[in-house]
Each structure stands twice: as C-alpha cells, then as structure tokens.
Amino acid sequence: MKNLVILGAGTAGTMMANKLNKVLNNKLWSITIIDKDEIHYYQPGFLFIPFGIYQPEDVVRTKLEFLPRGVNFIVDEVSRIEGEKNHVTLKGGRTIPYDLLIVATGANVVPEETPGLKEELWQKDIFDFYTYEGSTLLAKKLDNWKGGKLVINLTETLIKCPVAPLEFAFLADAYFTEKGMRDKVEIFYVTPLSGAFTKPKASKMLGALLEEKRITVIPDFYLQEVDNGRKMLISYDQKEVPFDLLVTIPVNKGADMVEESNLGDEDGLNFIPTDKHTLQSKKFENMFVIGDATNVPASKAGSVAHFEGEILLENILSYINHLPMEAKFDGHANCFIETGFGKAALIDFNYNTEPLAGKFPWPVVGPMGLLKVTRVNHFGKLAFRWVYWHILLTGKTLPVSTHMSMAGKEVEKEVVTLN
Amino acid sequence: METLVFNDTKIDVNEEGYLKNPAQWTPELAHEFAHEANITLTDKHFEVLNWLRAKHAEGVPLSIRKVGNSGIVDIKQFYALFPGGPLKISSKIAGIPKPVSCI
Numbered sequence: 001m002k003n004l005v006i007l008g009a010g011t012a013g014t015m016m017a018n019k020l021n022k023v024l025n026n027k028l029w030s031i032t033i034i035d036k037d038e039i040h041y042y043q044p045g046f047l048f049i050p051f052g053i054y055q056p057e058d059v060v061r062t063k064l065e066f067l068p069r070g071v072n073f074i075v076d077e078v079s080r081i082e083g084e085k086n087h088v089t090l091k092g093g094r095t096i097p098y099d100l101l102i103v104a105t106g107a108n109v110v111p112e113e114t115p116g117l118k119e120e121l122w123q124k125d126i127f128d129f130y131t132y133e134g135s136t137l138l139a140k141k142l143d144n145w146k147g148g149k150l151v152i153n154l155t156e157t158l159i160k161c162p163v164a165p166l167e168f169a170f171l172a173d174a175y176f177t178e179k180g181m182r183d184k185v186e187i188f189y190v191t192p193l194s195g196a197f198t199k200p201k202a203s204k205m206l207g208a209l210l211e212e213k214r215i216t217v218i219p220d221f222y223l224q225e226v227d228n229g230r231k232m233l234i235s236y237d238q239k240e241v242p243f244d245l246l247v248t249i250p251v252n253k254g255a256d257m258v259e260e261s262n263l264g265d266e267d268g269l270n271f272i273p274t275d276k277h278t279l280q281s282k283k284f285e286n287m288f289v290i291g292d293a294t295n296v297p298a299s300k301a302g303s304v305a306h307f308e309g310e311i312l313l314e315n316i317l318s319y320i321n322h323l324p325m326e327a328k329f330d331g332h333a334n335c336f337i338e339t340g341f342g343k344a345a346l347i348d349f350n351y352n353t354e355p356l357a358g359k360f361p362w363p364v365v366g367p368m369g370l371l372k373v374t375r376v377n378h379f380g381k382l383a384f385r386w387v388y389w390h391i392l393l394t395g396k397t398l399p400v401s402t403h404m405s406m407a408g409k410e411v412e413k414e415v416v417t418l419n
Numbered sequence: 420m421e422t423l424v425f426n427d428t429k430i431d432v433n434e435e436g437y438l439k440n441p442a443q444w445t446p447e448l449a450h451e452f453a454h455e456a457n458i459t460l461t462d463k464h465f466e467v468l469n470w471l472r473a474k475h476a477e478g479v480p481l482s483i484r485k486v487g488n489s490g491i492v493d494i495k496q497f498y499a500l501f502p503g504g505p506l507k508i509s510s511k512i513a514g515i516p517k518p519v520s521c522i
C-alpha cells in the first residue's frame with residue numbers, strides 16, 4: 001500500500017482529495033489529508049460580511065462534510081516536512097510517511113509583519129476582512145461608525161484575491177450611500193502599485209469607476225509602519241496618510257511549517273518554489289504544490305486552484321505511472337469584481353494574456369460581459385457560493401475550459417502579452 | 420507596439436515606455452532612461468539593475484520586499500536610489516516589465 005498525503009483541507013486540498021479518491025485504486029493507494037482545524041470557511045464570502053450582505057454563518061461549514069469517505073482526515077498541525085525522509089511530523093507527535101505529497105497549506109494574513117498594525121488600535125480602528133474574525137468585527141464597526149476617513153491599504157502586492165480590496169472600496173461606497181451618509185465618508189485606496197488598475201485594458205474599461213464612486217487612489221505607497229497615536233500610515237519614503245478607520249490587507253504569508261521545513265522562496269513569505277506549468281516542487285520530485293501555497297506567478301484565488309487541480313490530477317497520474325508529465329498550467333484565472341449596487345464585472349486571463357473586454361461564453365447561464373459592469377455578473381458572483389460548495393470542492397469539473405480560451409474576447413490588432 | 424530609436428538601434432517598447440524585450444537592453448540605454456527619471460546611475464544602481472534582470476530571467480515575480488531581501492540594498496536604500504516608486508522606476512531602467520496586479 002502506498003501513501004498519498006495532502007497537507008491542508010482548504011479549497012485546493014479538499015478538491016484534490018475528492019478528485020484523487022475517484023481515480024486512484026484504493027487497494028494500492030491510501031489517501032490522508034491533514035489540517036489543523038475542522039472548519040471550512042467560504043473565503044470569498046468574507047468580503048460581504050462587513051456590509052451585512054452575508055451573515056457570518058453563511059460562510060461556515062465543517063471540513064468533514066466535503067471530504068469523501070475512504071480518505072483519512074487527521075486534525076493536527078504539521079510541524080515539518082522532511083523531504084529527504086519522505087515523511088511529515090505533526091505537532092501532536094506523530095510521523096506520517098508518504099510516497100507522494102501534495103502541499104495545499106494556503107496563505108494567511110500576518111499583521112504582525114508591519115510595525116504598528118497589530119497594536120492598540122487593532123480591532124478598534126484598524127481591521128482586516130480576510131479572516132472570519134476580522135470581517136465579523138468590521139461588520140459591527142461599520143454598523144456604528146459615524147464617518148470620517150476610511151483608508152483601504154494594501155501592505156504588499158502579493159496578496160490573496162488581488163481584486164478584493166478594490167471590491168471592498170466599491171461596496172463601501174454603495175453601503176454608505178444606501179445608509180444616507182456617503183457625504184460623511186472619504187474613501188482612500190492606498191496601494192504600493194502604480195494605481196488601482198495596472199493593466200491597459202482593465203484601466204481603460206474600469207478606470208472611470210473610481211472617479212464615479214469618489215474613491216481617491218494614492219499610488220506608489222509602500223507601508224513601513226502605522227503610527228497609532230497620530231492615526232497615520234507612514235511609507236518607506238516618509239509619505240503620510242491619515243485615517244479614522246483603517247481597513248488593512250496585511251502581509252500574506254504561507255504556512256509557518258514551510259519556513260520550519262526550509263522550503264520557502266527568497267521573499268521570506270513562505271511560498272514554495274514550484275514549477276509554474278507542472279506544479280511539481282522544485283526541490284523534491286514526489287512533492288506537488290497547489291493553490292495559494294505555491295510561488296507561481298498566478299493570482300492567489302479559488303478559481304486558480306480549481307484550474308490547477310485539473311492539471312495536477314493529470315500530472316500526478318502520469319507521475320505515479322512513470323510517464324512524462326504533459327499537462328501544463330497556463331496561469332488561468334477567472335473572477336468577478338463586485339462593484340456595488342447589485343452589479344459586477346468579470347475578468348478572465350492567464351500568464352500571458354491580460355484581462356480583455358468581450359463576452360465570456362458560460363454554458364447554461366449564457367454569456368457574461370468581460371470587463372463590463374452588469375447585473376448578470378453580480379448574480380454570477382452570488383451563485384458562485386453554491387458552485388463552490390457543490391461543484392468546486394467536490395472535485396467536479398466546472399463547465400469552463402481549464403486553459404484560458406480566446407473565444408469571445410475582443411482583441412485589438414494584436415494580443416497584448418505580458419510576461 | 421511602439422518603437423524608439425536609440426544609438427541607431429530600434430527598440431520595442433509598450434505604451435508606457437517599458438521594453439518589450441529585455442534582450443534589447445544595454446547599459447547605455449539604462450543611462451538614457453535614468454536621465455529621463457532624473458537619476459544618475461552609480462555602480463550600486465547597476466548592482467540592483469543586474470539583480471532585477473537576473474531574477475526576471477529566472478521567472479521570479481518581483482516585489483519591493485524581495486529587493487529588500489536581495490542582500491544588495493535594504494528597502495530604504497532602494498528608495499534612495501530610485502525615489503518615488505522604486506520598483507516601477509528601476510524595472511523600466513532595467514528593461515524588464517512594469518510590476519503589475521492582475522487588473
């Protein structure tokens with residue numbers, strides 16, 4: 001009997017457990033999945049909690065509900081992967097041997113990385129919305145807030161769901177407008193990049209939204225520290241931005257055990273060097289990495305994990321049958337951008353093609369407008385929660401191609417490729 | 420696609436003036452781009468530029484933090500060398516793509 005071990009029972013790990021359980025011979029392979037806790041959060045829903053669009057209970061299920069029978073589920077925290085010995089050690093003291101390892105331990109926000117972020121104003125006037133706790137406490141704060149300067153700040157460029165902070169800004173505009181207090185709130189979007197939109201087509205199609213929604217963008221601002229006494233963000237080049245309410249997107253890091261196992265890349269952010277096409281670890285050939293845990297230059301998002309999953313399944317089957325791994329991940333990502341007032345935009349892109357305008361051919365529900373703000377896209381975003389629980393996690397294939405397709409996309413003269 | 424002519428050589432750039440092909444980069448071109456950004460390049464600047472070019476060639480996504488961990492400069496020194504938006508400006512001078520988000 002051989003052992004296939006999956007670390008992490010989040011979106012990517014759960015999906016892989018379901019896919020592999022269907023295709024591996026259970027007389028030859030035993031599948032074990034390990035996670036430190038038993039709750040499965042629908043992370044895309046965290047965005048909606050602060051505005052009362054979702055209630056906290058809408059995003060919480062147990063991990064066990066989505067794991068197939070026949071897969072061993074161990075609730076314990078991994079302390080180390082010992083790649084040379086082909087085993088992992090757990091905090092509870094056990095050692096779990098493996099023949100093939102899938103690392104799907106994700107990414108988490110780490111406010112402690114930035115001086116002043118997690119100090120006296122934390123969860124009083126400084127909140128995150130990338131955690132269950134943060135988004136739930138922020139809902140209470142917004143409910144009672146009297147207005148002032150609302151600052152949304154990205155501490156780093158490498159974050160989960162890179163469009164969520166912008167969606168937060170759009171939803172905040174709608175929320176305060178509907179409460180009749182938009183004039184009491186100034187919204188600032190403070191980013192280390194050159195703007196809220198950085199790619200030509202997206203800037204052209206969606207750039208006007210910021211002005212329309214009276215969101216002030218402060219670009220090229222790389223946060224060094226937060227001065228709690230003066231309620232001020234201070235950048236590395238000594239620029240200052242005052243706030244009354246700070247919604248921070250803290251530094252994102254991979255699991256601590258990546259560092260303990262000496263497997264991280266040179267960022268020091270605990271993301272694992274991974275082949276961007278095959279998803280094999282660059283260090284150990286019987287280790288594969290999927291989802292937010294990798295260092296591949298794709299977005300850290302559920303749709304990416306899903307498309308990676310289709311490729312990874314093929315490559316793992318090739319690997320265990322001693323065949324060349326021919327499936328290649330192209331960086332495909334697909335996501336809705338909620339813009340408030342019951343509307344959303346949709347983007348679809350990969351490693352080489354920036355988000356383009358046009359129509360996205362989605363079977364059953366019909367085509368959706370790319371880079372356009374529509375009601376249909378908003379319903380697509382809301383419907384995605386059902387799709388997530390019932391199709392994505394259970395390892396079924398979405399009726400969308402794994403590789404990005406140019407069908408329906410508007411191309412001007414040449415395809416703009418960025419690498 | 421736009422082109423600029425530098426020392427009688429045609430160079431392909433995008434709409435923001437970033438090189439489309441890092442292989443067309445030369446140190447002389449770096450001096451020219453730096454001049455446009457009011458920066459006078461020193462050996463330290465070139466150490467950073469060469470590091471950025473090497474990392475880009477390896478396919479490593481770049482960030483200010485990563486430059487700060489490069490062992491060549493810390494983040495404050497990086498800002499001092501390329502004031503304003505250090506990664507955006509140094510990437511242009513190094514002949515590699517502008518750092519972007521997904522949109």
